[in-house]
Amino acid sequence: MGKLTPMLRQFQKIKENYDDAILFFRLGDFYEMFFEDALEASEILDITLTSRDGGKNQKVPMCGVPYHAAETYIIKLIKAGKKVAICEQIEDHYETPSLLKREVVKVITPGTVVDPQMLDAGSNNYIVSLVYDNDKIGLSYADVSTGRLKTTEFEISQGETFTNEIYRLDPAEFIVCNNFIKLSIWGELKEQFPKVLVNEADSNIGNYKRHEQLILEHFHLHSLKAFGCQHLTAGLKAAGELIKYLKSNQKANLSHFTKIAPYNTGEYMILDPKTKDHLELSCKSQKKTLLKILDKACTAMGARFLKDMIGQPLMNIDKINQRLDAVEEMKNNLFLRKKLSSH
Known part of the structure; x- marks a missing residue:
């Protein structure tokens, strides 16, 4: 030419x-x-x-x-x-x-959309970052429209638990470390999410300090102890790759991301897609489900929160009771309900 x-x-x-x-x-x-x-x-x-x-x-x-x-x-x-x-x-x-x-x-990109017209109001739009490090899988996910950012990690032997968590998140986009792509578990995921956009990250993720510093700088912190996630080395590497990718694509400072929340899948019951469908909890079809019956949320964020709660039944009795106490407080306090619904 x-x-x-x-x-x-x-x-x-x-x-x-x-x-x-x-x-x-x-x-x-x-x-x-x-x-x-x-x-x-x-x-x-x-x-x-x-x-x-x-x-x-x-x-x-x-x-x-x-x-x-x-x-x-x-x-x-x-x-x-x-x-x-x-x-x-x-x-x-x-x-x-x-x-x-x-x-x-x-x-x-599919996982960084923030315009409400491009999003399903009742579902989170997650971008998921995956890292393989020292026989552990680091997982971090974010919803760019809300600023939600969480991280966790799995032993390589927890393959089924890990894949069920990916099914629950139903990602719109992946960021995947090169060495994770070599694992057989990734091949299985790709078969389940054939149309999801995949971004390959540099396999040189061994420098934990680099990821830690990136996260500290974003949140203006001196230590990750404030978030209680300093022990999640693989999870924080995944979070670091995710923040780096978002900064590169969004051309903004991501100031609405104010914290990174560690979590443990052992705190709630793992439900695979078939189980959710058989129990009629929630699904993408038009049939009546528990979610559709209960969803009277006034906001899209409320609808997404309810969907998460139904899809993640708590297993910790203390947290279950805390949630029930909160529901009881709302049920018995008409003034508080009206005040919240007016905002």
């Missing part, structure tokens, strides 16, 4: 840093896609594939979507398991008659 036009060279230069994403390149009132991005996006979005003069009498594939309607098309790409890099004009064309400067302002 001969020498391209300045604008297409700019597209290619930006695309080099986002080669795993479809680049939405802002041109006036449209987001345009070129080359392989255009071929792939036009098929997924069912839009017309055209071409543009690339210079030296050559044509390059092109397709585009209106800026004001971009959200609809982004949703389709996200549901197809694609990343979308949003590249905006950062100069006014009235002030700069030559080629405008452009840069990627955010990367939208």
Whole structure:
């Protein structure tokens, strides 16, 4: 291919840093896609594939979507398991008659969506990070829309418990360490989640201090003892990889992530998808379930919380009683219920 036009060279230069994403390149009132991005996006979005003069009498594939309607098309790409890099004009064309400067302002992926229009109000949208370290599996997950961040770890012998936890989380996206991909358990998960976006992380995760420092800097802490998770070495490595990925993609400081919560799957009953379905607790079908009967939540966050509670029956008697006491307090306090429901 001969020498391209300045604008297409700019597209290619930006695309080099986002080669795993479809680049939405802002041109006036449209987001345009070129080359392989255009071929792939036009098929997924069912839009017309055209071409543009690339210079030296050559044509390059092109397709585009209106800026004001971009959200609809982004949703389709996200549901197809694609990343979308949003590249905006950062100069006014009235002030700069030559080629405008452009840069990627955010990367939208299935696990980092925050727009309510792109999310199922009743379900969490989890991105899960997995690390294999010293015969332990580190797991950390986040819901970027709410700022929820949790971490835990499993012995390699706890394969069934680990996979059931992944089924419960039902991830929209994975971040997976290279050496974890070599485990047979990952092959089994991939069969169950064939369409979920997978990002491979560097296998050089041995430096725990690097991950610890990244987490401390994010939360402005001197020690992880404040969160009670300092003993979860593999779990914190997974959390470190997750925070690093989110910072890179969100182009923001993630200030709504205010804590990292350790948890232990032994505190609640593990229910696999078939069990939940047979007990009619919750499922993606339209049949009546316990969740659908009980869900009178006024907010999406409340609906998601209820779904989590039904899917994670507590096994610790003290925590069960604490929850029952809280329910009793709410039941007997009409003023408190009205006050909470008014916010």
